[in-house]
Amino acid sequence: MPKHLLISIVLISFMVSSCSSQEDRFEKKIMDCAYLNMENGEKLKISIVEFETMLIEDGLLLNKKGESYIKLLENVSSFKKFKNVPSKKFEYEWNLDDTNCNSKSLEINLEEIDDSKFKSTSSLELSVFTKIHLKNSFNSYIKPKHHIELSSYADSLTTILDYTDFELDYYKLYVFKLINLLSLSNELKDKFFEGDFIPKYNLDNAFIINIDENNRIFIANDQVNPKELGVRVSEYLSSEKSKSKFILNHHKNSILLTKIVVKSVLEEEIKLHRENLAIDKHYTEFDLLNEQQKLEIEKTYPLIIIE
Structure with a gap:
């Protein structure tokens, strides 16, 4: 058997064995x-x-x-x-x-x-x-x-x-x-890390949420509860659509649960807007869309949360 053929067989056998492993x-x-x-x-x-x-x-x-x-x-x-x-x-x-x-x-x-x-x-x-x-x-x-x-x-x-x-x-x-x-x-x-975090996103018109050390939620200087936050987020999404993005700042002494609640509100509002757009545009629920249709909807209402 030619030497080059033997080498080829050995290499192929090794690759098949590795993949199988x-x-x-x-x-x-x-x-x-x-x-x-x-x-x-x-x-x-x-x-x-x-x-x-x-x-x-x-x-x-x-x-x-x-x-x-x-x-x-x-x-x-x-x-x-x-x-x-x-x-x-x-x-x-x-x-x-x-x-x-x-x-x-x-x-x-x-x-x-x-x-x-x-x-x-x-x-x-x-x-x-x-x-x-x-x-x-x-x-x-x-x-x-x-x-x-x-x-x-x-x-x-x-x-x-x-x-x-x-x-x-x-x-x-x-x-x-x-x-x-x-x-x-x-x-x-x-x-x-060598340097500070430089966001990839243009933060102009970003929706800024602050959580203080007492776990209070603020939009600018307005204190809001989760329900009020949802209303404000919905209005923002309707206005900004594909340009929407959220900045979530939280005090080091705030508890994790507060941040989870805030993120849940954001995710639910975005989910609701995606669902409504899917019905308006494709006459069906978001989960029933094909991957390309889902991608288009997600681009209209992206989930971008910067902490």
């Missing part, structure tokens, strides 16, 4: 299950792609390959500053345990996995050690008090995972949460 991994099975069974599971899948693309545009990732994620984590662990603060946070919250999409329900026996192979790229399953270590590491740093903690967490990720792991959505989510935490406070931003 990734397809068989339990983390992919869990995420595929989640996309099918979670409420808004398809939205989670799209959100991952969009956030990854944004990280590339903002310069935190070089590309979508696993090596790029490793490099990002190495930069965090060594305090090498990124040039730009992420344009937005990864907002989607998920809990795979609530969807029956976990190793137990999928009949994946983690106890039978050889822990000695936890760092091997040829292993089709992640070891119990790695899974527990990863969960405990993240729980330890979910509310960081200091930049050293985030650096240590990033280092732990690169210690127990390799580039093939970060080609799976399951582990990209851990990196996304870490990135959210990097800009949690001005102190952390100073440690991990």
Whole structure:
């Protein structure tokens, strides 16, 4: 057999084997299950792609390959500053345990996995050690008090995972949460980013909402309750349409619940305007539109919240 033909066969075999290995991994099975069974599971899948693309545009990732994620984590662990603060946070919250999409329900026996192979790229399953270590590491740093903690967490990720792991959505989510935490406070931003956040949007005519230390909601100098906020937001959306955008400022001593309430009002009003436009223009509900029609409606009433 010619030497070049033999090499080609070996390379093809390796590529097929690698793809098969990734397809068989339990983390992919869990995420595929989640996309099918979670409420808004398809939205989670799209959100991952969009956030990854944004990280590339903002310069935190070089590309979508696993090596790029490793490099990002190495930069965090060594305090090498990124040039730009992420344009937005990864907002989607998920809990795979609530969807029956976990190793137990999928009949994946983690106890039978050889822990000695936890760092091997040829292993089709992640070891119990790695899974527990990863969960405990993240729980330890979910509310960081200091930049050293985030650096240590990033280092732990690169210690127990390799580039093939970060080609799976399951582990990209851990990196996304870490990135959210990097800009949690001005102190952390100073440690991990070179400059101030420069918005991509023209903020002229933006709808500005302020939450004070007593959790009161203000539009300009007017204090409003959630119902009054909804009325003002509706009027603004009707006027500005595609130019609409919201700036949400909150005092460091305000509670998270107040911000959640405000964002819920914004999302509900935008949803209502999209629904009305869908009926006026296409004579059907927004959820029944095709993807192109939905995109057109969303451009008319975009959801842009800048914090």
